[in-house]
Amino acid sequence: MHNLLSSAFLTKAYSIISPKYLSMYKKNIILLFFFLIGNTVFSDEIVGAKRIKFLNYPNCIELKNSSNTVVVLGHHVGGRVLSYRQDGKESLFIGPNEKEWQPDNNKKPSSAGRFDIGPEYLIPKRRELWSGVWESEITGKRSARLISKVSEDAGIRLIREFTLAENSSHLICTQIIKNESSKIQRWCHWGRMFAIHGGIGIVPLTPDHKRFPNGYIMMRGRDEMLILPEDPMIRKRGNFLEILGPPSEPKLGFDSFAGWFAYQMPNDLAFIKTYKTYPNRLYGEIAGLTLSIWYPKKDWVPACELEPIGPMEEIKPGQKASFTENWYLIDNPYPNNNEQLDLSLIQSKVEKLNQ
Numbered sequence: 001m002h003n004l005l006s007s008a009f010l011t012k013a014y015s016i017i018s019p020k021y022l023s024m025y026k027k028n029i030i031l032l033f034f035f036l037i038g039n040t041v042f043s044d045e046i047v048g049a050k051r052i053k054f055l056n057y058p059n060c061i062e063l064k065n066s067s068n069t070v071v072v073l074g075h076h077v078g079g080r081v082l083s084y085r086q087d088g089k090e091s092l093f094i095g096p097n098e099k100e101w102q103p104d105n106n107k108k109p110s111s112a113g114r115f116d117i118g119p120e121y122l123i124p125k126r127r128e129l130w131s132g133v134w135e136s137e138i139t140g141k142r143s144a145r146l147i148s149k150v151s152e153d154a155g156i157r158l159i160r161e162f163t164l165a166e167n168s169s170h171l172i173c174t175q176i177i178k179n180e181s182s183k184i185q186r187w188c189h190w191g192r193m194f195a196i197h198g199g200i201g202i203v204p205l206t207p208d209h210k211r212f213p214n215g216y217i218m219m220r221g222r223d224e225m226l227i228l229p230e231d232p233m234i235r236k237r238g239n240f241l242e243i244l245g246p247p248s249e250p251k252l253g254f255d256s257f258a259g260w261f262a263y264q265m266p267n268d269l270a271f272i273k274t275y276k277t278y279p280n281r282l283y284g285e286i287a288g289l290t291l292s293i294w295y296p297k298k299d300w301v302p303a304c305e306l307e308p309i310g311p312m313e314e315i316k317p318g319q320k321a322s323f324t325e326n327w328y329l330i331d332n333p334y335p336n337n338n339e340q341l342d343l344s345l346i347q348s349k350v351e352k353l354n355q
Helices: 002-016 019-038 096-100 343-353
Strands: 049-054 057-064 069-074 080-086 115-118 135-140 143-147 156-164 171-179 185-191 193-196 200-204 216-220 224-226 234-237 240-243 251-254 260-264 269-274 291-294 303-308 313-315 320-331
Touching: 049 069, 049 135, 057 135, 057 143, 057 156, 069 156, 080 171, 080 320, 115 156, 115 171, 171 185, 171 313, 185 303, 185 320, 200 291, 200 343, 260 303, 260 343, 269 303, 269 343, 313 320, 320 343
Parallel strands: none
Antiparallel strands: 049 057, 057 069, 069 080, 115 185, 135 143, 143 156, 156 171, 171 320, 185 313, 193 303, 200 240, 200 260, 216 224, 216 251, 234 240, 251 291, 260 269, 269 320, 291 303
16 A cells, blocks of 8 residues: 555656756655655554563553553453553552463463453353453554453353543443344443552442442342441441441442442552443342442452442343443542541542543
8 A cells, every 4th residue: 555655656746847857856755755654644553552461471452641551451361451550550459370371271360450241140150251362452542452252151242442541541441242142141241350459449429329228238258248237447428438448248339320439549549430320220230239349358369349330231132232431540649547538539530530
């Protein structure tokens, strides 16, 4: 294509320039040609996206922008965000066994920026989706796509699309569920990202849609639900719930329809997630959760799992459904001893993100 353009350009130039001046200005014409081509045709080359090796994973995709935000996507063990960092500060818990991955062994590390489908108690094994090898492709400036194989037991394929903003930490994460079976499939989005440990969760309450007396429930094991939990690490302050650290039982569920929550990390970054909620639709988790947080003790898993949950999707054969999480890393100081987070300040920062 470029050769055709160059040939046409030079032929046209030679045809309109007098032979008297052609030899004198031939060099300048060629230089002008390469200047114009370099600022038109080649300006479409992909920027902010390239292949890199990350840990022991070859051919990962790195998205990078002018705000010093870096995203690394991996396709070797499920389609995941392996790193999401701002100014060199990592926000995701990256398990130490990620460095030990080899293509020919059975180890399937599973940390960092994970996504899944639900409902939790109804999903099958779905190995192709959770830990299988995916395909990956760069799709545009600071954009990429991860594509799973078909999961026969779930009847679907997952497609995850990512776009990093040009001048902010905003990462758009869209998960698409495609029905590859011959019958209707009913699933929902389930975010399962591992953030670094030691932060404070902030969940805005929505009184108009309140179903849980305390604004949350607590799971004890896998088969017991506490609907009136009390825990010293969870407190209500104003119109927010704060999860100050690992509670007595790590899994919490919320009925908030605010469409955002925050996780203040000890590295002075607040991880913000925004997403659409649907008060008039069915949410398929046992307690109809719109959000879950799993916050274990550090000696168990040194991470905090931040889990937006989408509504149930009824997907006909060949059709798709999607859910989008918007990720942000914003500067916000972690409180010193005997200090509290400024919750209204965090809320105002979130509101500015949506403007």
